[in-house]
Amino acid sequence: MKPICDLLEERVLAAMAAVGGAGAPAVVRPTQDGRFGDYQANGVMGLAKKNKSNPRQLAEQIVEQLDVADMCEQPEIAGPGFINFRLKPEWLAGRLLEAVRDPQRLGVDAAENSPVTVVDFSSPNIAKQMHVGHLRSTIIGDVIARVLDFWYGEPSKVVRQNHVGDWGLQMGMINVGAVIQALKNLSGEKNVQEYGSWEKLRGCIPLSEMVFNINELEWQYKEVNIEIKSDPWVENACREATLNLQKGEPEETEFWKKACEVSLNACHEIYEQLGVKLGLDDVCGESFYNDRLPGVIEDFAKEGLLEESEGAQCVFLEGFKSKEGEPLPLIVQKSDGAFLYATTDLAAIRYRVGELKAERVIYVTDSRQKLHFEMVFAAAKKAGWVDDSVHLEHVPFGSVLGKDNRPFKTRSGETVKLKGLLDEATKRARKIVEEKNPELSEELKDEISQAVGIGAVKYADLSNNLVSDYVFDWDKMLAMEGNTAPYMQYAYARVQSIFRKGQIDIDELLGRHEQLELNEPEELQLAKLLLRYGEIVEAVAGDLRPHIMTGYLFELAQAFSSFYTNCPVLKADEAVRDYRLLLCLQTARTIKHGLGLLGIEVIEQM
């Protein structure tokens, strides 16, 4: 089904063309105020200005040409030249019925000619547990992938990429850390200073026999950082270990593989807990691009773009300036010969465009990396690796802040681990369920607290405009009132309880109805909102801004709550009862689907 907005747009355009205004935009929008009808066309005033004609007279001419009698009441001209449309209840009813008959897509058409799209998100580091710093990328990226996947339709054109940090010096560091720790365990608090080099250190313990979990790995990593400060040779040992790994030494490689496995398993437990669709298949980390890095440099050199500056290999791009006003380079190879993240990102672009055949690549990272991506994109274009048919997009987002308006930390100043955060969310939700509905079964309480707790964290994040920072506030996100996950889930549970109480057979209900009537204002309001779902999906897919969806769902849930209190369903006369049941059905589906695109679960009871 074509969105109502688009239908009206077409009709207005046709009418405008008929009075000599072909090519001018119709600017059809939903009205902000119900007194002006449901939709309005604002394009007439612009056209009048262009033609130097009287806007109200022009509007009259256009309205005479307008053919909208099937869907709207007689359009009205208002103010300086707005055309207002009020949709006919019977037309709305018919359309709603059509949407109800499409349980898969809810009457939302898939986009045409959608591009193969890579969504790069989450990107945690090996050897460290995921923390709040990964929260936004992970859930926003997941939402973008879900929305585009639905909007693009079958077959899927969305490729998820988890660009994990699994290479570089930190890999050597965890290796050194693990050995030091193992030695300490064997010989008490013995000082490791005597070893003096990686060669001696690694000889003490067979790397392949080491066993560790993610907590140990992380702790060891921190310990190494401390050791480096007291024993300078440790830093060299880390470099040697890293070098051995890069050379493919079997022992270091095996250790590295195990560390990756342990870390990734921990990440995937978090994804599962969060309900994020990101699998091991989607992992394509820095190490993957390792042997493609020299090629990046070579190609820049071939294109004549490579310049040496202060010992580093750089690409200079127009429009980027440093502090001193000098040209700001994109460094692709450090003076010591090592590659850095710009190099890896460039190699990744080439891989995605060249081998994954991506036509659109979306990077979901915090806004501090904006400049980095601007430069990387510019460099990739300058080198000719991407042409104008490929869209590289950075979706920047703000930080998660604590109540003090500073980056979110624990009381002792540590980074907040995602595991603990999510567990606490569920725990807090559980406490509320216990208070509100102590009679539910334990199993149900668990299910509810899971959905509500995790949903609250995600919803709170997604309902903010991406670019702004937001303050992490348990009480606010778990509140039942306001634009929150629990409010939305509650609205859904209330609809479902109607079907449960009335023992409604949905197939039978659907089979029984060839028509639908909308009479009460609450019914009409609900129907109009339900029919806007497609417009919303399109807007979210187009702008990549999930809060458009949360805003819509909130409005929908409010409209339903109002309908629910004012229009009894099960107690209504048979015909009215069925019309209302259909409204309920579509409401439930839309909330479930919309929350689904946001990666948030619904529950049948709460």
Next chain:
RNA sequence: GCGCCUGUAGCUCAGUCCGGAUAGAGCGACGGUUUCCUAAACCGUAGGUCGUGGGUUCGAGUCCCGCCAGGCGUACCA
């Protein structure tokens, strides 16, 4: 210094890309609603120099220029 982002009701924020009608929500405050499908709800009231000064326009929260405040970034971390 330069660049980017942000500044809208007591608080949290939509609306700014693409200019349209009397600037919208939620929370909090105040008042009302429960013999009735989940009151984790609903209905109502109060509350705004849209940071600020200019400009463009029939029309500016929205576009342009200046200024103020905060955050972030700004050559070998990611």
